[in-house]
Amino acid sequence: MQPVTPFPSRKDAAAEALRVPPHSLEAEQAVLGGLMLDNSTWDQIADRLDESDFYRGDHRLIFRAIRRLSETGKPFDLLTLAEWLEDNNQLQDAGGFAYLGVLVRDTLSAANVRAYGDIIRERAIRRDLIRIATEVADSAYDPKGRDCKQLLDDAEKSVFAIAEQGMRAQQGFSNMKELLARTVERIDILFHHDNPITGIPTGWPDFDDRTAG
Known part of the structure; x- marks a missing residue:
């Protein structure tokens, strides 16, 4: 007879809620700073990273701006990136000109942009898994009319979707x-x-x- 798994206590639930989702602030900053230092490194991660892979909202804005500038064939150094963000009323939300300058200043080299990008993607996948696990648990508590087979099918589709997205980082160009x-x-x-x-x-x-x- 298998032991009964106890329900988590309120203390455990509170501690779980305070856990910070997986991410790497340093990797995100290094990628953004590296891209501004050397625009040619964009080709190494353009198909491997998406703005949604970034944990911080300001980093998502900066990465999106870099992609937009790249799509129009324009450079994305400190000045051009700040100008694009300012023209689109996003500069302050992205941390301001000073923060963009910090990203460039604190990035010693753009040589490892691809490796840092893989770290960002790996953390994003882990966050997706946590989200799916939470949704599966919520569905089990409140199935909303679905039977167990439908719940399992929905969980399977969600996990496979994450797996397919994860292949992006492995395959590259x-x-x-x-x-x-x-x-x-x-x-x-x-x-x-x-x-x-x-x-x-x-x-x-x-x-x-x-x-x-």
Whole structure:
């Protein structure tokens, strides 16, 4: 007979509420400062990071501004970035010109931007897992008419969505010609294959349908 797991006490719940979600302030600052120091490092993380991966709101604003400037082919050094934020009424929310200057001043090199970006992404995934776990627990307490199978299916979809997003940091950029060649080859295999599951079945039908095993 398995021991009964006790419900968390109010003290435990209060302590849990005070826990700071996973993040790395230093990595976020190093990435933003590194990008301003060397705009060419943008190509190393453009497809690996999203503004939502940043924990702090001001850092999200700064990263979004960098992306916008990059998309228009403009530089994003201290002055141009501050000007863009000012023109869009976001400079103060992003910490002001002084904070942008601190990011540049305290970043010694842009050499490790990609590695710091991976740290940011890893922390973001952990925050997503915490969020999903909380939602799953809340659903178990209050299923709102869903049976256990539906609750499990919803939890599975949420976890798989995080896993798919996590692949972004692992894959990075792919050569376009190689990507197109693999895509065409994949389509040809699926077209001539009677069974849509061409890989190894995982046992989760929804996931197998999306990934072909």
